Amino acid sequence: MGWKTLDDMDLDGKVVLTRVDINVPVENGKVTDATRIERILPTLRDILSKGGKPVLLAHFGRPKGKPVPEMSLRVVLPALEEALGRPVAFAGDCIGEAAAEAIGDLPAGGVLLLENTRFHKEEETNDPDFAGALAANGDVYCNDAFSAAHRAHASTEGIAHLMPSCVGRLMQEELTALEKALGKPERPVMAVVGGAKVSTKLELLGNLIDRVDSIVIGGGMANTFLAAQGLEVGKSLCEHDMTGTAREILAKAGDGGCTILLPVDVVVAREFKAGAAHEIVPASACPADAMILDAGPATIARIAAAFGEARTLVWNGPLGAFEIAPFNAATDAAARQAASLTRAGRLLSVAGGGDTVAALNASGSAEAFSYVSTAGGAFLEWLEGKTLPGVAALDQG
Ligand code: 3PG
Ligand code: MG
DSSP states (O other): OOBOBGGGOOOTTOEEEEEOOOOOOEETTEESOOHHHHHTHHHHHHHHHTTOEEEEEOOOSOOTTSOOGGGOGGGGHHHHHHHHTSOOEEESOSSHHHHHHHHHHOOTTOOEEEOOGGGSHHHHTTOHHHHHHHHTTOSEEEEOOGGGTTSOOTTTTGGGGTSOEEEOHHHHHHHHHHIIIIISOOSSEEEEEOSSOSTTSHHHHHHHHHHOSEEEEOSHHHHHHHHHTTOOOTTSOOOGGGHHHHHHHHHHHHHHTOEEEOOSEEEEESSOSTTOOEEEEETTOOOTTOEEEEEOHHHHHHHHHHHHHOSEEEEESOSSOTTSTTTTHHHHHHHHHHHHHHHTTSOEEEEOSHHHHHHHHHTTOGGGSSEEOSOSHHHHHHHTTOOOHHHHTSOBO
């Protein structure tokens, strides 16, 4: 993997500035999905067991460089304490006296959470003085926020240059899983790319075409590819100005020997609502007054057959309007198929992205996947082949 890990660090008696991503969903003052909190526990426990004091650096929401009470990390504290099974101290600022005092008061075995780093505008500008003020609080920097590693911010990038640094356990796990899936994968490698718009996935498709043997294209963006082939898509979500680009992607894939799987049949409806009357038609026969909301059964069968041939699968984006039944059918069926092949030891399956993880959870397949990333944007940028600044800045082992 290349980077120093917690195993390489002497943490006894040290204050370990630990960048975590606990940017979790909150409704009415309560955390509604604690996954990201649970996933940092191995790091916190390992730091504690090595005699270190974890002092957590994190952002929450997008307060745009000033204190916003609704974006205080205090709201996450009870869920963090519950997950960790011990009290967690809190400091009202991530730099300066408030932070220094709270760190000074922290007993051995204590954990401290510092207030939202994005309350300072210097966080997002990666200001060197601000990074210095963060670094002044501790002895070692541990980055466990893979899902924020695509941001070159002071607490994710700048600070890493100022003190000894290492990856946390979650970051280590993410990097290892992604390397297995795209770095040196077992072939054939397949990708599922879904979501609403081709325009947001262009770089992703461009990179994947060179690396994988086949790509299933689903969701709204598949409609653009159908339109690019001259098919009518009626009132479907479709970026008509992207059809030229879609044709270029198909041509590049053809030249590079990457098979693109597009829907051969589709589920259409006249209304975008749960339980709307719907029918299955060939992909070439979308009625003018209807919209495509999911892939049909013949497409699902083709995807399942392709999964059966693959050894490695990378998944980002749903195949249909998965938030509303029954237009989750293709996503669910494909997810269950990938889960069952993974359980049988025939497939290494890696998925990431907020919608994707929600869809896998809804279909009950997430558990069976080889790896489900906590990252959205960072997972996407990694699949695009980009260097993540928060990873690149860390010390090599
Ligand atoms: C996320 O929730 O994906 C990360 O915490 C990054 O958040 P951001 O998109 O606001 O930088
Ligand atoms: Mg460094």
